[in-house]
Amino acid sequence: MLRKKDIEPMGITLDRFIKSRQDEFPGVSGEFSQMLRDIAFAGKVINRELNRFGLLDIQGGHGTTNVQGEDQQKLDVIANYRFIQALSNTGEICAIVSEEEEEVIELDRNKKYIVAMDPLDGSSNIDVTVSVGTIFSIYRRITQPGTAVTAQDILQKGVYQVAAGYIIYGSSTMLVYTTGAGVNGFTLEPSLGDFFLSHPKMVIPPDGGTYSVNEGLFSKYNSEVKTYIKSCKERELKARYTGSLVTDFHRNLLKGGIYFYPQYEGEVRGKLRLLYECNPMSFICEQAGGRATDGLRRILEIEPSDMHQRSPLYIGSPQMVDEVSVIMAKN
């Protein structure tokens, strides 16, 4: 017998949700919404490529390195291309900053939005079918449309983001985003090809039982980081680290926990990039009630000096981030 819940509508689609929230952006008249729709569309294309990549010749390295000197995977390059294509079609964006591109990609100087993105984060997991993600961050330019985009437009503090989000390609595919009025999560229904609101008004638990860090680098961490990791072990917190920031953060957002990629011997700024990894994830985290710091400073207040600059990141449940901040402040 059919139960009522089996035939209940799945809920609101991303498209409808975006339209219903358009009035959050006075004077924006739909252009901003179109950008989010285009990002979601590119996400669906990447999702399709990821689901069948074992069948195509898109596994493994591309034989090139990105600006950070890291090996690019074929799917890194495909995802980068897909997102640039989707964002170019939007017609609302004046420039794109991508982890995979050394220089700013200038689109239309008459437009007013800037997007910073990591098209496929957690690349080392692609070939082994572990979850990966896309991260994006949207700013309004500071200089007047019609003029060339400047460093001032690109190097804005995270507090000036107008939207940020990620797409996680996992056991299901989800898009999670914020425009500064809370965080909402949408799950892709693959047979319909639409994202549906599945996680409205996401809130991170104030405390958690999980810590996520690359402990293989333990000997290279400073004594404060070592102290914090030891305290996690003493309390028998769960160690969960996939090597994919989006995946580890998403789990901690839902269940409570902390992710950190600290400074380490040889790299005082850690590994993660401020503009397209730390800032968007920190905006989402704060909007869900969490915290994000570089150990001492709020991530969103850091003044960028380079579009590919790195920053240590401590992000997650507020009590856990506060706890590590107290230890770091003793330095």
Ligand code: AHM
């Ligand atoms: P990527 O953008 O090249 O994939 O690098 C970022 C990733 C994060 O998703 C992840 O948490 C971290 O790098 C893993 O690094 P490591 O292998 O050093 O632990």
Ligand code: MG
């Ligand atoms: Mg990345």
